[in-house]
Amino acid sequence: MPCTLRPAALIALLAGASLPSLAYAEEAAPDQIVVTGRGLDAAPAAVAYDVQDIDKDRLAVAASSRIEDALSAAAGFQQFRRSDSRASNPSAQGITLRALGGNATSRTLMLLDGVPVADPFFGYVPLSALAPERLAMARVTRGGGSGAFGAGAVAGTIDLTSASPDQLGLFGGRALVDDRGETELSATLAPKLGAGYLVASGRWDRGQGFWTTPVDQRVPASVRASYESWSTSLRAVAPLTGDIELQARVAAFNDARTLRFAGADTAASGQDASLRLVGRGAWKFDALAYVQARDFNNVVISARTFLPTLDQRATPSTGIGGKFELRPPVGKAHVLRLGADWRYAEGHTEEDVYTAGKITGQRRAGGTNRDLGLFIEDDWTLGPVILTAGARADRWSVRNGVLDSVLSGQASTTVYPDRAGWDGSFRGGAVVKLGGGVALRGSAYTGLRQPTLNELYRSFTVFPIVTRANAALQNEKLRGFEGGIDWRPAAGLSFSATAFDNKVRHAIANVTVATNVRERQNVDAVHANGIELGAEAKFGAFSLSGSFAYTDAKVEAPGTALDGKRPAQTPRYAASATAAWRPSPRTTLAITLRHTGAQFEDDLETDVLPAATTLDAYAEVPVAGPFSLVLRGENLFDEAVVTRNSGGSIDLGTPRTIWGGVKIAFR
Known part of the structure; x- marks a missing residue:
């Protein structure tokens, strides 16, 4: 007899589901099945750490999008x-928290639906491939992590x-242009298919x-x-x-930019795929596997001759990984997490060296x-007290490192x-609910970050500064503790305060030699x-949110010129506040005030980047049917x-920039 697959079963078939699973999906009544598209719920003691949730409404009002x-x-x-990611070299897009910086590699783990998104060679995050309009929430957890993919979370975790479809609607799109003639186009299609759904999205900037x-530093070779x-x-x-x-x-992206001088072209590209199984029965589990293919190229132009000095023409890399987490039923008072994760990164850089505008050498360097x-963590609820403790063991390796070069006709390898x-790490903490909406929390943790292939093998130039790689770099190791208070005196009103002390031992920094x-040392x-x-x-249609960070960061390097100095590119003060008015689901007016304190360009504190305060605005109002007018103002x-x-x-x-355009939404 003929067999007809419902749309949900068809999606599962395309994703590689087995026939017995498809048969079950066909037999089950759609109204008995609820899919969320998320992972397992956060454990009860997640609030023991300094956590901030950025919801979809707050993500949507970023004036730059x-x-x-x-x-x-x-x-x-x-x-x-x-x-921002329109005017920076992608390899400088390392992200961090708590001023635990010092170089361009991420010390914060970023996940998208549970999958690490950092480039497998560089460790930077492909920011232009992560559109806020596709997201439901971003959860920022400061401090070291020891759960799944915890190696790398020395400054915290950002979980996207x-x-x-319930949040996106069936179809949504927008088209905007700014006062310089730049354009932004994006669209999402999110049909519900049986008990499941599909989301297709695209964006072009x-x-x-x-x-x-600046005007007084421009030369004929200068470009936008x-x-x-x-x-x-x-x-x-x-x-x-x-x-x-x-x-x-499955996803793909490409990002091309030109920086400072004509011919100083850089580009990053990638293709990603992942599969994830989430079980919410008595034995809860979360299993995923992913693969990433990435590339990067960059031409360095001399600020004196305006000729190329280096062409990093290709940096192909591959990242493969996965995890399995199990939560067995051990009683209502406990949430036990057991699991393992694995990550593999392979890549190399291919470079042409120029002298007087002509190729005089080549380099190829890389490794794996x-x-x-392996991790275990348990949350134990004892009335108003929640205790948590977890440990992680990492087996790491650095292999196949090689540098092949041909310079001035001389070859070397x-x-x-x-x-x-092996390295171990742990974290533990407690939350005590005192009543009246007051909760006290405290935690301590250690962490680990392995040097990236970029730090180990790739030298680079931001003219006139040359930064050399170092294949002998050790792992970074974090020790930290923190304490805080959360107060929710009424519905829609919350306050939090956290004091912390974090130290990254063997921190990798770009050291002037x-x-x-x-x-890199x-x-x-x-x-x-x-x-x-x-x-x-939140008071009816009005909301106000803000955060402030004061960080006293310093390098500890006795006997060197670095000792006691602030890490490069790390401000002492940072603050952000957003006020929004949403009188209806399709009407939003918002302003965001942001301040970043002064910071130093370099490790020796010789060049200052002055403090900066910017004001952004966002407005969205319906005009006719499914159409809305969108106005945005940056700086x-x-x-x-x-x-x-x-x-x-x-x-x-970014200077002052005004955007205008239309948005369309069909529920």
Whole structure:
């Protein structure tokens, strides 16, 4: 007899489900199955750590519509440089929290639906591929992590959750243009198919960009920071049984930019795929596997001759990984998590060296990194007290490191020794609910981060500074503790305060070793302590949210010029506040005030990046049927935001920019 598959079963078939699972999906009544598209719920003691949730409404009002600006709602979030992802080198898009920076690699773990998103070679985050309009929430957890993929979370974790059709609607799109003629187009299609759903999305941004070079420093070779980027993704969620769902995702992106000088072109691209099974029965589990293919290229132009000095023409890399987490039924008072994760990164850089505009040499360098982690964590609820403790063991390895070079006709090969070892980490904490909406919390933790392939093998130039790789780098290790209070005196009103002390031992920093020469080295430690404040108020259609971070960070390197100095690119103060009015579901007016304190360009504190305060605005109002008018304003004060200062040669961030366009939404 003929067989007809319902749409939910068809999605599961395309995602690779077995025939018995399909048969169950066909037999089960759709009204008995609920899919969420999310992972397992957060454990009860997640609030023992300093956690800030940025909801979809707050993500949506970022005036630049860039994920890095949306995440700045969590004060202390930063990239290595202040530039947004339209006017920065992608390799500088490392993200961190708590001023635990010092170089351009991420010390904060970023996940999208449970999958690590950092580039497997560089460790930077492809920010232009993460569109805020596709997300339901971002959860920012400061402090070290020891759960799944915890190796790498030395400064914290940012967990992004994709939006579902209930949040997106059947179809949504928007088209905007700014006062420089730059454009932004995006769309999502999110049909419900049986008990499951499908979300297809795409975005295209392009423009001539703004002048990053001040007027008095421009030369005939100076150009605007032009850019063109696109990203697309397809995500399917389908039930396999009444309490097991399958989540599948494929995505691709490309991001091309020109920075400072004609010919200084850079580009990053990637293709990702992942499968995830989430079980919500008595034995809860979360299993996922992913693969990433990435590439990067970059041309360095001399600021004296305006000819190429280096063409990093390709940096192909592959990341493969997965995890399995199990939550067995051990009683209502306990949430026990057991699991393992594995990550593999392979990649190399291919470079042409130029002299007087002609190729005079070539380099090829790279290797592989591996990490296998085993973790266990338990939350124990005792009335108003929640206790948590967890441990993690990591088996790491650095292998196959090699540098092949041909310079001035002379060929050489350097093979670096393989290394491997075990490292352990833990975290523990407690939450005590005192009544009256008051809760006290405290935690302590350790953590681990393995050097990236970029730090180990790839040298780079931001003219005139050359930064050398170092294949002998050790793992970074975190020790930290914190205490805080959360107060919810009434519905819609909350306050939080946290004091912390974090130290990253063997921190990898770009250390000045000669004039215009730096090298990646392990310093004794980067030590940061400070306070973080947060507040949120919702009164009917009006909301106000804000956060503030004060961080006293310093490098501990006795006997060197670095000792006692602040890490490069780390401000002492950061604050963000957003006020919004939403009188109806389709009407929003919002303003965001953001302040970043002064910071130093370099490790020796010779070049200052002054403090900057910016004001952004967002407005959305319905005009006819499904159409709405959207207006956005970036940096309305036209603040001169210095993003780079190398001996007085500076780059500037986004000037005042006004966007206007239309949005369409069909529920």
